[in-house]
Amino acid sequence: ERVLDGIVLGVGGAFFMLVLGSEWQRIGSAFSYLMYISWIIITAFVILFIYSVKKPDLLKKIIHAVSGRFTRKWESRKIEKFAQSIDREVDNFHQTMADFMSHGKGGLIFGLIFTTLFWFCEFIIVSLLLLGLGQPPIFIESLIVQLVIALVMMIPLTPGGSGIAEIMFTSLYGLFVNSSILGILVVLWRSILFYFNILLGLVSGLIIVRREAQGPD
Incomplete structure (x- = not known):
């Protein structure tokens, strides 16, 4: 799933950078650079994972090298067990x-x-x-802004991108949207795409737990 997301966002980022290059200037150089860096990182990871289909040993070496920097103080048996789990998952x-x-x-x-x-x-x-708030839609600008947010949030800096998503949304959409409705727009957007999903997951989980607790009729 993450690989497919990376492919779509990577290709989409390249497409928008080529076709809508002039629109990037409207979001500011700082966010543009952040988007470029995120796009490069995600594209590199996608290429690495696709290449690992033919050469899994390369991916193992890279993961071992990176994980080795964080497991230096571990016991040798624990390190060996961790290395085996890496090889198994790869x-x-x-x-x-x-x-x-x-x-x-x-x-x-x-x-x-x-x-x-x-x-x-x-x-x-x-x-x-x-449109629901009585404002004109901004389809092109929104595609660019959402792509920037999606690419940055692919890097798990905080759980669910909490805080980062809201700050980026407010900063970027503040360039195109009236400030009087920006607050409610952030709340509606985040509620639909994140908190509503959590609520649905909670309800579904409770239904499953209740069903399993009751057992077969």
Whole structure:
């Protein structure tokens, strides 16, 4: 799932940077640089994971090298066990991706299509909210801003991107949206895309727990 997200956002970022290059100037150089850096990091990770389908040993070496910097003070047995778990997960990822490439190409294509539709629907929500608030939509600007936010939030700096998403949204949309409705727009956007999902997950979890607790009739 994350790999598909990375592919869609990476390709989308490259497309918008080439086709809508002049629009980037409106969001400021600081956010543009942040978007470029995030795009480079995500694209590099996607290329690495795709390449690891053929060369899983390369991914193992990189992960071992990175994790080794954080496990220097661990006991040797714990380090060895951790290294084995890394190898096992990389092998599982390699096998899964190989199966997708060889036997599940149709599913992979449909996955990319629906992932693209998913992100497109997320990106136009703000414009629909603006219409509901009696304001003109900003489809092109919103696509750029949402792409910047999505790329930055792909890097897990905070749980769910809390705080970062709201700050970036306010800073970027403040360039295009009337300040009198910016606050309510942030609340509506974040509630629909994040907190409402948490509520649905909580309700679904409680229903499942209750069903399992009751047992079979």
